Amino acid sequence: MPTTVLIADFDLPTRSASGFLVRWIVPRLEPIPLYAFLARRKPFQFSAPQSDIIIGMGHGDKDVFTGQDEVVILEVSKYDPKEVQEKVIKLLSCQAGMVLGPDLILNGAEAFLGYVDDYVWVMDADLASTPWSDKMAATSLMPVIDGLNALLDGKTAGEAYQIELDGYLKNAEIEEDELIKSCLEFNYDNAVLLGDREARIRRRPPLPLPFRMIPPPPILVPLRR
Amino acid sequence: MAAAEAFQRYQEAKKAEGRPSSKPTLVNLSTRAKTYPNAVPLDEIPKQLEENPEFFELMKRIVTKEKS
Numbered sequence: 059m060p061t062t063v064l065i066a067d068f069d070l071p072t073r074s075a076s077g078f079l080v081r082w083i084v085p086r087l088e089p090i091p092l093y094a095f096l097a098r099r100k101p102f103q104f105s106a107p108q109s110d111i112i113i114g115m116g117h118g119d120k121d122v123f124t125g126q127d128e129v130v131i132l133e134v135s136k137y138d139p140k141e142v143q144e145k146v147i148k149l150l151s152c153q154a155g156m157v158l159g160p161d162l163i164l165n166g167a168e169a170f171l172g173y174v175d176d177y178v179w180v181m182d183a184d185l186a187s188t189p190w191s192d193k194m195a196a197t198s199l200m201p202v203i204d205g206l207n208a209l210l211d212g213k214t215a216g217e218a219y220q221i222e223l224d225g226y227l228k229n230a231e232i233e234e235d236e237l238i239k240s241c242l243e244f245n246y247d248n249a250v251l252l253g254d255r256e257a258r259i260r261r262r263p264p265l266p267l268p269f270r271m272i273p274p275p276p277i278l279v280p281l282r283r
Numbered sequence: 284m285a286a287a288e289a290f291q292r293y294q295e296a297k298k299a300e301g302r303p304s305s306k307p308t309l310v311n312l313s314t315r316a317k318t319y320p321n322a323v324p325l326d327e328i329p330k331q332l333e334e335n336p337e338f339f340e341l342m343k344r345i346v347t348k349e350k351s
Contacts, residue, residue, distance in 0.1 A: 070322040071310035117314045117321070128314055152313040176311045178345060183306040183324065194307060236293065237309070237325070244345045 059260055062109040064092040064102055066116035066126050068282045074181040075115050075150055077189025077277070078199040083113070083206055085269040086262050094279070097125035102132075106141040110259045111148070113206060118151030121158050127282075134158055139165040146215055146257050150202055152176040155250040162252075169215035169253035171205070171222075177248075178241045187276040197238055198245055201225025210262040216255030223249060286339065287329035311341075 063084065067076040076093070084091050092101050097116065102125070106112055114132075116125045121134040130136070132149075134157055143166035149159075155172035162170050179198035185191055205222030209215065226246035233239040310322045319338035323331050331338045343349060 070308060071312050074310060075312070115312075117312050119314045119316055122314065124314060150312065152311060175344060176313050176341060178309065178311045178341075180307050180325070181310050183308045183322070185305075194305075240345050241309075243348065247348060 059110045060089055060105065060108055061087045061111050061113065061262070062092065062102065062105040063087055063113040064097045064116065064125055064131060065094070065114075066097045066124070066128075067094040067277075067279070068127055070181065070183055070186065070281060072116060073186050073277070073281055074179070074189045074192060074195045075199060075202075077192070078196070078203050079113075079115060079206075080274055081190035082203045082265065083210070086207075086210055086265050092125070094126055097131070098129050099125070099131055103138070103141065106145075107138075109145060111146045111209065112142070113148050115150040118149065118154040118158070120153045120156040121161075123149050123151050123154050123158060132158060132162070134161045137165075142167040144168055146209060146259050147171070148206060148209070150177060155248070155252070159250065159252050167253060169251065169255070169257035171215065171219055171249070171251050173245065173248045174250050175244070175248040178244060180235075180238050180241060186281060187278065188273070189277070190273055194235075194238060197229045197233060198226070198241060201229065207265075209259060211264075212258055212261030214255060215251060215253070215257045219249070219251040219255075286342065287332040290329045290332060 065076045065079050066072040117128050123132045125131045142162050145167050146169045147167050148171045155174040159170040159172045179195055181195040182192045201222045204225050205218045208218040208221045226242045230239050230242040307325045308322050319335050
């Protein structure tokens with residue numbers, strides 16, 4: 059069963075988060091990710107019903123999750139339940155855990171992992187072409203990656219959620235910068251898991267060795283702003 | 284005003300620590316429905332705090348952990 063992974067990449071926050079997904083998650087998955095210009099509604103409608111997991115990263119609000127250039131991907135009452143039924147869904151996006159997440163569960167999603175307020179972090183804008191090398195952003199985004207890898211390793215949604223939470227706490231404990239520490243604690247407070255904590259997906263192969271050692275080439279695509 | 288001044292003091296303290304230069308930027312994944320930008324360089328945070336009440340509220344939630 060394929061994976062639906064939808065990754066927006068058009069401004070600083072989506073570039074930063076997409077860098078970590080491209081570096082640590084995408085090489086584990088089949089088939090092609092819905093990345094950048096493919097992060098749109100039509101490809102998602104085609105891919106999602108066939109998948110056991112949906113991983114999405116883009117801008118969002120209480121009732122909506124968007125893809126490239128903020129095109130709507132999932133909006134309350136405006137999607138086919140077949141796109142989400144029996145799936146584990148992780149949305150790295152702002153506030154989607156407030157209304158959209160519960161709606162996805164009502165429409166048959168097995169588990170939903172997201173956030174009930176803004177997802178915030180500090181990134182280094184000078185590293186936009188190699189976002190995976192940004193240590194400031196890694197404090198917040200690596201716990202997300204660790205949680206996703208746990209899901210792809212076959213762990214339950216509850217275990218993956220706890221791994222992400224533990225990551226924020228561990229990084230907050232050693233973080234000296236007060237703003238970065240506040241962001242970590244904020245994301246920790248606002249992370250939610252809805253639905254079945256015991257939900258799990260088919261185990262994916264681990265990250266192939268070359269990808270563990272070698273980062274992707276720099277991203278040269280210009281950002282919107 | 285007090286929040287903006289407090290943030291300026293925070294920045295001065297960071298500069299005094301002599302960390303290597305970079306362009307640290309506070310980012311979020313909210314939609315355009317919000318009045319605040321998705322990316323605010325740290326040196327522009329005091330200005331945003333003074334001019335944008337919605338951004339002020341976001342920063343208040345981040346720093347004080349008060350629920351909206």
